Amino acid sequence: MSKDIWVLAETKDGKVRKITHELLTKASELAAKSGAGVSAILIGHNVASLAQDLAHYGANKVYVADHESLNTYTTDGYTNVIAGLLKENQAGTFLTGTTANGKDLTPRVAVRLEAGAISDATELDCDAEGKMTAVRPIYAGKAFEKVTFSGFPQIIEVRSNSFIAKDADESKTAEIINVTPNLGEVRTKVTATKVSSGDKIELTEADIIVSGGRGLKGPENLYLVSDLAKAMGAAQGASRAIVDAGWIDYDYQVGQTGKVVSPNLYLACGISGAIQHLAGMSSSKIIVAINKDADAPIFKVADYGIVGDVFQILPALTAEVNKTKAH
């Protein structure tokens, strides 16, 4: 029997995040192959009620560290609690998401456990002993590297949208282990948190992304992109060119020096497809290009495309999506 596969459960606004469901789905698939169990760490404040939700996606055991002092993420507090649990229970593998906190925590936990770590895995497999093989993009998706670990534990940060979460199976239950968290010394203090309105969809987690580029001619025309995004329930993205030109905030940039995304559907509107943009979105499942230049490189990676003027096509597309939605 292999050592357990552990998953960090992340929550937001009282719900388990989608990435956690994706990780648990994958973990239970790998656990079945290696004869391992799946353990989840549920950490935060007022999160204990979510433990069975994790069971529905494949956790056999849920370690609950629910405490007021864990209400806000801190590197030290979370690392101490999580690394402590992994060490004590001799975890074989630990999966986290490539999220703000996942990125912050993973390298520290790895060193604490003297374990090898990788980030941004997009494929994952294991043998009967639970030894992992992972694939991760390098050069922002222009190539992929397949990696293996020299030993256990194996620490793996997984990119959002790499695996599809299965539907919840509400008949499943998990053993709940309540943990008294020992945060140790916390050397940072969060003095303020500013989060923009909750309805904004995070680019790296979005199922659909509508991005705009220089073809929109000016910031005043970006409403064409946001209108379509809204109609499709999509997140809005941007090319580096228009971020550099100051039309839109860096937060929206997709590409090698911006966000690397892999949604189900990516619509590139008025984006020519510079190599640095392609690097950030070419792993999208379906790519649609709308550009007036038929020779634009974006059409080489597109599954569907329309050669034409974004000023005519985007409003028509928004109307068509709204129309078919109404049916």
Add this chain to the structure above:
Amino acid sequence: MNIVVCLKQTPDTEAKIVVQANGKDVEKDKFKYIMSSYDELAVEEGIKLKEKFGGTVTVVTVGTTKTHETLRSALAMGADSAIQIWDDSLENIDSYVTAKLLAKAIKNQGFDIVLCGQKAIDTGASLVGGMVAEMLSIPQVYLVTKLEAVDETKLLAHRQIEGGEEVIEVSLPVLITAQRGLNTPRYIKLPDIMKAKKKELKTLGLSDLGFSVADVASKVNVVEITLPPAKKAGKIFTNGESDVAELVKLLREEAKVI
């Protein structure tokens, strides 16, 4: 203030990737190398701190003598000295070993603040910073878009999180990783390049850091590098607006993505 900046030399973002015949490496001869763009932000921030509080900026990297040109650019920007760490046994090391080498060199150097880019633009790993901080037993703030120095001992770091930011108060020593928005790196002027040539650039081997080859065995190994599968030609329409209904139908019924 004793400021150390970790940096990495990477191929520029326009680089075309060709896999070598062994399937485990990429052709590096034709790459044009630059300082990883997030590391450039880290160097700039280090120099700004020095300008405010005095002290020295030391830049450190792991890589062959090829990295000297990148270290010299950091010196031209205003760093005071540079450290290059290399040994032939370090070809293809993982993040863990890279961090181990950097942490040891930084510890020997002495530090109040360590700055890194939030990720390297080639491997995109984002691991070395946190590993170095843990190895040095100091706190860290990742993805920093604004750094305010309260005084010489305390900082307010604005950390990017999903959909917003946190302001984090932390005392030195600390490790910060730089995200875009932190600053605009300065342009290097010709006299600065001349001046940089006279600054100290030290090369350290494994034994200088007290390591043996066995100490730098990677925990993660690359077994294969592949290029993305070639995409089959897409369905591209050329009648403009009148194709919109067909496109939406295909996305719904064929691709099943809406």
